[in-house]
Amino acid sequence: MKQSRVLWLLDRLEREPRADPLIDALRAGVRSLPLGRGRDLLHGRWLGHPVHPLMVQVPIGSWLSAAVLDLRPGRSREAGLLIGVGLAAAAPAALAGATDWAELHHQQQRVGLVHAVTNTAAVGLYSASLACRTKGRNGLGRAYGFLGLSAAALGGMLGGHLAYRQASGANHAEEVPHVVTEGWHRIGAVEEFPAGEPVRRSVDDVPLLVVRELGGTIHVLSERCSHLAGPLSEGTVADGCVQCPWHGSVFRLSDGWNVRGPATAPQPAFETRIADGHVEVRLRHQDGGQRARSGGDTDRGHAGNGVGTAHGQAG
Known part of the structure; x- marks a missing residue:
């Protein structure tokens, strides 16, 4: 059986070093943030496992629910409200994810960087969707919303690769x-x-x-x-x-x-x-x-x- 094309691309991404200078600069920036004790809070030490996967459920759930409403006529306003909730929750979730990302190996950070880019694209598309809805351009708002959901889904797949294939955030002493x-x-x-x-x-x-x-x-x-x-x-x-x-x-x-x-x-x-x-x-x-x-x-x-x-x- 041939290797999955998606896995082949992800394995290649793990080994691709060209983005390492950017990764090193971003990592230094995240580590220099004056978070104090909030850094452990964002890591999830109080919870016993990373808090980022828990926090991302709010924007993902909100945006998925908005997509369901967009499939029904006349529900654009309610969908817009859910999109706004997701956008508000995305910022703290991203901060928690960046705090964890800064303490990973380079192979994991390479995948994590693309994960962050796709999620940033999702935030941008949903922001455009919300802006269109407030101007009454609901059809275009729905189009941006579905594009945003596609970007978020790609980001979720990359996050799953980080967690389950690369074991970032896992307890490495559990066995x-x-x-x-x-x-x-x-x-x-x-x-x-x-x-x-x-x-x-x-x-x-x-x-x-x-x-x-x-x-x-x-x-x-x-x-x-x-x-x-x-x-x-x-x-x-x-x-x-x-x-x-x-x-x-x-x-x-x-x-x-x-x-x-x-x-x-x-x-x-x-x-x-x-x-x-x-x-x-x-x-x-x-x-x-x-x-x-x-x-x-x-x-x-x-x-x-x-x-x-x-x-x-x-x-």
Whole structure:
């Protein structure tokens, strides 16, 4: 079976570097916006996944409903009202999308740039449609409306490619609980983990980030950043957190919580214990994890006094 022509074009777009200088300039501009804490709000960290796909439902739904009304005679006024609602909702949705886009890989940004262009065209066509309707030129307004819907549909297809083919906005650490087997896993002797330095280890082919604090506490997280699988073992450790070297997401070492975006999902965290001078880890929330936290673990004497940490013999 031959490859779909559409997929061939999209794959070629991903590899086309000619727009990269423009992408770099736009990315720098988006990153320099004085959004403050609003940046995490736009990323959707509070929601647990990107907020942009949720926000675009308003303009898409409004414009699609307007198209249905345009198929019936005498409903141009109501259709115009829906078009106006969609135009009003498009701006915040675009800002959220641009904030996410600025923290993607170049292959994703190339598709995202065309996605933005097509959606901008849709906004322009719907603006023209609304202007025609206010002047009583309803036939031309309907024509612009259907053209706008076509542009929005193309933009939606490109957005789906970004989300499902290129995994932008997906949780890149989601598979960890399904891959790591139950029970304790030995990852190395205590002396193999210098205090304050991130170290990379693995369990069941899943990379782990191991950080031993000066006081002996050992923290273990999934090593690939949930945002875009950046190597946290190459990141910066400070104030009980680790910062991803790729896009700056910050995770709390004690439990993997995403303190700052663009990551919208936390890192899978591991319980740790010291046994015979070696560090052993177990994925949190697996069978037995609750017993360890409630005091029923027979190895508690080796495990220390908190989930995800090991004390005492680590020093």
